[in-house]
Amino acid sequence: MNDILLEIKDLHAGIEGREILKGVNLTIRRGEVHAVMGPNGAGKSTLSAVLAGRADYTVTAGSATYCGRDLLALPPEERSWAGIFLSFQYPVEIPGVSITNFMKAAIGARRKAQGLPELKPAEFLKLLKDKMALVQMKGEFAKREVNVGFSGGEKKRNEIFQMAMLEPTLSILDETDSGLDVDALRIVADGVNRLRTPESATIVITHYQRLLEYIVPDVVHVLKDGRIVRTGGRELVDLIENQGYDGIEG
Amino acid sequence: MTASKDKEVIVVGRDPMPAVLHLGAGESLHLTLIVPEGTSCEKALEIHLDGPGASLDLAGAWRCTSSERVRLQVIVRHNAPGCHSEQLxxxxxxxxxxxxxxxxxxxAPGAMKTVAHQQAHSLLLSEGAFCEARPQLEIYADDVECSHGATTGYLxxxxxxxxxxxxxPEAEARAMQVEAFLAPVLNRTV
Structure with missing residues (x-):
């Protein structure tokens, strides 16, 4: 089995005519956790948006190959079916749609795309309960409207809950630590760690080293001004902590 | 139709629609108007709150997906003090x-302690579609609590x-958003 999950080559992308990613190269193998760190404006969120398929971002050059497929040619829903999951920096509120119905639609569409039969109601409810327990969500959570009136911590736990439901092969966590107190951070990180498998990989996008104390990366990249300027091991996290991003050059 | 505590539903095009309704002292009416897909109509409904303490809970929803023409006119008259009307x-x-x-x-003059709220919200899904909501308040009494609001939004x-x-999938996501938008009215009918 080819253990390369995602290969990004010379990726250039931007928004509204402004180039933000200026030639990103990144190879992710199964079983790995990669951290992409960088200062504000480096292009971290653009990278996650392009990988998830946001229509307002334009790819001007380069490629992203996921499991041998041209990732950039797929609409967002097909990327999800193929096993990609983005945990949003700012999870979106969907008034009037309950978590249960949201997840039912998501799981149902994916199983249909995969040619699998629909889950029976009892099977779905059991899945829902098991995954809620993973992020310490209580019973009434499933009835709430998606992210409506959620605290910052609840929104991020809801992201990891959805991740658990969808069992992705490649998870991209975009600034998942922002707005979390230490207890919520621990719950979220614990959930992510328990979802790790030898077949799957995780990209942790973050400005701060804090989350990386809980989700320990195998590989660390520093993204600056649209390029990865440095790749290394965990020691890079300490280097950034001591010297700041100014001290890191390619 | 007589005013009662029951929840009434009128599906336009299927059910007869009254032109004028009167609510006496202490009476209440919970009424929902539905204009289903494919139905064109021009309807006017006038509801009088004639007795003190009468209350009205009125809602309506329409879903026009092709070339329908829907025109709805609703007049709620607070003729007595202490009546309450909610409209969505x-x-x-x-x-x-x-x-x-x-x-x-x-x-009306003398209809003190009136509480009246009205909301009208539209979701416009295509460039060729048109919608307009014209809410109006005419108040001739003091010591009342009245508000109205109208919005037009897009997905x-x-x-x-x-x-x-x-x-x-995109089509299903859009359908879920539309359903969620209409749910506060449609949920009254189940």
Whole structure:
């Protein structure tokens, strides 16, 4: 089995005519956790948006190959079916749609795309309960409207809950630590760690080293001004902590 | 139709629609008007709150997806003191359909302690569609609590992307958003 999950080559992308990613190269193998760190404006969120398929971002050059497929040619829903999951920096509120119905639609569409039969109601409810327990969500959570009136911590736990439901092969966590107190951070990180498998990989996008104390990366990249300027091991996290991003050059 | 505590539903095009309703002292009416897909209509409804303490809970929804013409006029008259009216209207308009809503809340002289709220919200799904809501308040009494609001919105692309990123196909995501928009009215009928 080819253990390369995602290969990004010379990726250039931007928004509204402004180039933000200026030639990103990144190879992710199964079983790995990669951290992409960088200062504000480096292009971290653009990278996650392009990988998830946001229509307002334009790819001007380069490629992203996921499991041998041209990732950039797929609409967002097909990327999800193929096993990609983005945990949003700012999870979106969907008034009037309950978590249960949201997840039912998501799981149902994916199983249909995969040619699998629909889950029976009892099977779905059991899945829902098991995954809620993973992020310490209580019973009434499933009835709430998606992210409506959620605290910052609840929104991020809801992201990891959805991740658990969808069992992705490649998870991209975009600034998942922002707005979390230490207890919520621990719950979220614990959930992510328990979802790790030898077949799957995780990209942790973050400005701060804090989350990386809980989700320990195998590989660390520093993204600056649209390029990865440095790749290394965990020691890079300490280097950034001591010297700041100014001290890191390619 | 007589005013009662029962929840009434009128499906336009299927059920007869009264032109004028009167609520006496202490009477209440919970009424929901539905204009189903494919139905064109021009209807006017006037509801009088004639006795002290009468209350009205009125809602309506329309869903126009092709070339329907819907025109709805609702007049609520507070003729006695201490009456309460709540109104919520929601419409989804797409294709080349046209939907117009006129809502007048009238508070007569002497109808003190009136509470009247009216909301009209539209969701416009295509460039060829048209909708307009004209809410009006006419108040001739003091010591009343009245408000009205009207909005026209579009499907939120952020919501759409969020749903698609979880594997919900675009058409289904749009349908869920429309359903969620209409739910506060449609849930009254089940």
């Amino acid at each position: 209207f929601k419409g989804v308009v797409s294709g080349s359909a046209k939907a117009e809503f006129d809502g007048l809340v009238y508070v 939120n692309p952020e919501e759409l992307f969020y749903m698609r990123s979880r594997g919900i």
